[in-house]
Structure formats: structure tokens, C-alpha cells
Amino acid sequence: MAAVIAAALPLSGHVLAQHAPPAQEKGPNTADAMLHALTVTYPNPYRAMDAADVKAVLDRVLGYLDAVTPAELINKDSHAPIAKLDKPDPDAVLKPGDFRLTSYEWGVTYAGMLAAGSATGDQRYTDYTVKRHQLMADLTRLYLPVVQADKANAHAPIKSFLNPHALDDAGALCMSFLKAQQAGIKVDYSQLVPICGTFVTEKEYRLKDGTLARGGPGADGQPKMRPLANTLWLDDMFMGVPTIALMGKRTGDAKYYDDAARQVLQFSRRMFNPQLGIYMHGYVEGMRDHPELHWARANGWALMAMVEVLDVLPKNHKQYKAVEAQFRAHANGLARYQHKDGLWHQLIDRPDSYLETSASAIYTYAIARGVNRGYLDKEMFGPMANLAWNAVAAKVNAKGEVEGTCVGTGMAFDPAFYYYRPVSTKAAHGYGPVLLAGAEIIEMNRKFKFGLNDSGLMYQGAR
Numbered sequence: 001m002a003a004v005i006a007a008a009l010p011l012s013g014h015v016l017a018q019h020a021p022p023a024q025e026k027g028p029n030t031a032d033a034m035l036h037a038l039t040v041t042y043p044n045p046y047r048a049m050d051a052a053d054v055k056a057v058l059d060r061v062l063g064y065l066d067a068v069t070p071a072e073l074i075n076k077d078s079h080a081p082i083a084k085l086d087k088p089d090p091d092a093v094l095k096p097g098d099f100r101l102t103s104y105e106w107g108v109t110y111a112g113m114l115a116a117g118s119a120t121g122d123q124r125y126t127d128y129t130v131k132r133h134q135l136m137a138d139l140t141r142l143y144l145p146v147v148q149a150d151k152a153n154a155h156a157p158i159k160s161f162l163n164p165h166a167l168d169d170a171g172a173l174c175m176s177f178l179k180a181q182q183a184g185i186k187v188d189y190s191q192l193v194p195i196c197g198t199f200v201t202e203k204e205y206r207l208k209d210g211t212l213a214r215g216g217p218g219a220d221g222q223p224k225m226r227p228l229a230n231t232l233w234l235d236d237m238f239m240g241v242p243t244i245a246l247m248g249k250r251t252g253d254a255k256y257y258d259d260a261a262r263q264v265l266q267f268s269r270r271m272f273n274p275q276l277g278i279y280m281h282g283y284v285e286g287m288r289d290h291p292e293l294h295w296a297r298a299n300g301w302a303l304m305a306m307v308e309v310l311d312v313l314p315k316n317h318k319q320y321k322a323v324e325a326q327f328r329a330h331a332n333g334l335a336r337y338q339h340k341d342g343l344w345h346q347l348i349d350r351p352d353s354y355l356e357t358s359a360s361a362i363y364t365y366a367i368a369r370g371v372n373r374g375y376l377d378k379e380m381f382g383p384m385a386n387l388a389w390n391a392v393a394a395k396v397n398a399k400g401e402v403e404g405t406c407v408g409t410g411m412a413f414d415p416a417f418y419y420y421r422p423v424s425t426k427a428a429h430g431y432g433p434v435l436l437a438g439a440e441i442i443e444m445n446r447k448f449k450f451g452l453n454d455s456g457l458m459y460q461g462a463r
Helices: 051-068 104-120 123-149 167-182 192-203 236-251 254-271 296-312 320-335 357-373 378-393 415-419 428-447
Strands: 073-075 092-094 231-233 282-284 448-453 456-462
Touching: 051 104, 051 123, 051 378, 051 428, 104 123, 104 167, 104 428, 123 167, 123 192, 167 192, 167 236, 192 236, 231 254, 236 254, 236 296, 254 296, 254 320, 296 320, 296 357, 320 357, 320 378, 357 378, 357 428, 378 428, 378 448, 378 456, 428 448
Parallel strands: none
Antiparallel strands: 073 092, 231 282, 448 456
16 A cells, blocks of 8 residues: 555644545555655644643743842942842842843733743742833832932932833833733732823823924924934833723723724824725824834734734723724735734845844734634644744753844834844843733643644634
8 A cells, every 4th residue: 555654743732633535435545645744854843732842831931031120129339239228229229131021021021920830820920020020110119209309410220210201111011910910919019000000091201282203392392303303113002002901991981992092093094005904104194104114023013003902992882892993904804914924024024134033923912813813714823833933943942042133123114123133032022022922822722722724724623
């Protein structure tokens, strides 16, 4: 018999591979009878990763980050540890590690740790966020009066948070505080949330129609060039909008829900290309022509913003369906550009640009969450999310570092800028998305079965 026997591929749980029905003709097989079952060598595992394997990846990330992000204070000159701080000390600073504890990237990481703790049941993830949130609450209590008294000259270990100048200083951190509050975390957020929530909802510069923007008036009365006056960064859909929506849930005030939905739709009207299904990175109000550079991570921030807004926006809100439709349009657009091995390119629609990890991890999270929440069809997007997760997981090295992440990036109107941005394991943008993605994949594969059908990874029913 000329049949070729394929090696068994690893499958999720108890799901068994399904095969084509046997041929009805009698007699010897032709030479091509079983070619469809030949063993395929995939660069990354072609399967739905089980929870234990996902957690093993996340555990490496947790171990690394816990070791290199100390939640401690030291004297800035002597570097001696400060065990207890009962009054504001101008010489106290956070002990330096690999990453800043009060950056927007770490707001995402705190949210990712909370999600991983919930998905895995491992308290260490939750404790990581609680410990650092508690430190920020303690420092805010001590230093906020000092900074408010002299914003220009005061010294504080977390001054950029206590005196925010941009959404980067406040938005993602605020999202993590609000999510932690909703989860019942016993940290006093009574000072933290008003600082960042008020900045995002009331103080950040906006265009005349209320859209969050960069490039408002400077101290000299002239417009700030960020990089041009009245510039929209797609990134700011995430840096501000989830916090606005969460403030609605916290306060019950519908004005926040209205604002969050309006932000999504006004950003999208200016920056989303419906033919391609993806967003441009930068837009300048009043400029007639916009070169469209479809930077991957900014598209990730936009997709994540929408899935976070949908999570709290009341389903009877007048713009709920419009926001959900925009999320679906974007997810469908991104599906067109997924690389054969699971990741997405730095410039999404330019396959000669490099494959980038942080954006791919954000897409994995948002798409899997969309499946779990019913915004996206599990039959189409479940296998896509699993393929993406397997590729992202392969970028977490043995030490727990995330490889292949583009470093911090401004915006530009030429392709060279994006093509040649460096990648680094010290790019903080990769860690939170990996944690969020892994947590959501655990939830998705716990809820739905995915297995092989004629060698293709397919949805196989609810668990």
C-alpha cells in the first residue's frame, strides 16, 4: 500500500484530528492518495497551546520582570536603600532597573499582570502589580503636595506622573489603576485616579471637535510641534480612550461613555483606510495630503483601545454598534496581512519590512478577547489568534525577555523612518502585550476547542 502515514501533531486537550473520508473506490491506492497527510514542518507549533504551556511562557516573563524592576527607593547620590520613607525626601529616587515603573508601557504591563493572575490563578502576577501600585500610592501621598506647591522645581521619584504633560504620562497607568479597582485590589487609589483621570479627560489638548491631539499651545503661546501643530497620533486612541471609558464605569456618568465612543469614531474617520482595513499612523488637521504609513504597533493600540472600550461601554449606548463595527472592520483588515508564520510586519502592508513582536502580541490579545466576548467569529479568528500566539511565544527567550520589539517611536511621513527603527529586548512595549495575549489565549482555549481537521487548525465546538 502506497499510503504515507503522517506523524501525529500535538493537539489541544482531548480534541482528536479529523481526516478526509476514505475513498469509495476499491483497489490499490494511487501514488497521490495520502499526500494531503504528509508531515509538515512548521517554524512554530501548529496547534492550540494548552494552558500549562502558555503559563510556562508567561512565567519566564514574570521571573525576568520581577528581577529587573525593583519596587524600591534609594538615595540618588549614595545609592543606599531607603527602607522607610515617612516624609518627602528630595534625594529619594526609584532604584533603577531595566524598565521605568511609571511609563505608559508599564501601565500596560500592570494590566497584563492582573490578566495573567486571573487567567492562571497564580497570585504572583497580581502581587507584582499590587506591590508597585502600592508604592505609587505611598509616594503620591507624600510628594503630591510638594509638586503642587512648586511644579517647576520640586523633586519627586514619580514626578512625571504627579505633574503629567502628555497622555503618555497618565493614560495607560490610569487604565491599570481603574482595572485594579474593578478587580477589588486593596490599594488606595483615591489620589492616583484623580491625578491621571482628570488629566486625560479634562486637561489634554484637543481639536475643536474634541478629538485628543498633540501640538497645543506652548508656554510661549506658540503651537507645540509634536511633530506638527494639531497632530493626531493613532497611539493616543489607546493612551487616552480606555481610561475615558473606564471613568464612565467608575462614576456612572454617561458623558465619559459618550466621549470615549466619539474619540474612537473621530480618530477612525480621519485615519482609517476602509479599503485596506488598517489605520495610518499620523494625521495633521488641516493638511490636505497624508502619506499613509501603516505602522503596526499604532494599529495595535487602536485595536486594543476599541476592545477595551467595548468591554465597558453599555450595550444600549447609541454608539455601541458603531464602535463594534469599527473594531470588526479593523480586525478583518489585519487578518489579510498576517504573515504565514503568525506575526505581522512593522509596516503592516509592506512585507519587506521586518516582523514585529509587540504589535503582533497586541493583535493576539485584542482578537482573542474579541472572540471571547463575541465581537468576532470564533471560527475565523480563533485559529488566527492561536497561530499568532504561537509565533509571539517563540519570541520569549529562555531568560524571559521579549525579542523583536520595535523601540519607542515617534511619527513620520516617510517609510525609511519605520523600516529602520531598531528592535531591542529593552523595548518596554513588548512585555505587557505578551502577558495580555497569553492570558486571553488561555481563556479562549479554555472556552473553545480548536483541533486539526484535514490538517488545518479549526474551531471544534465549545468546551
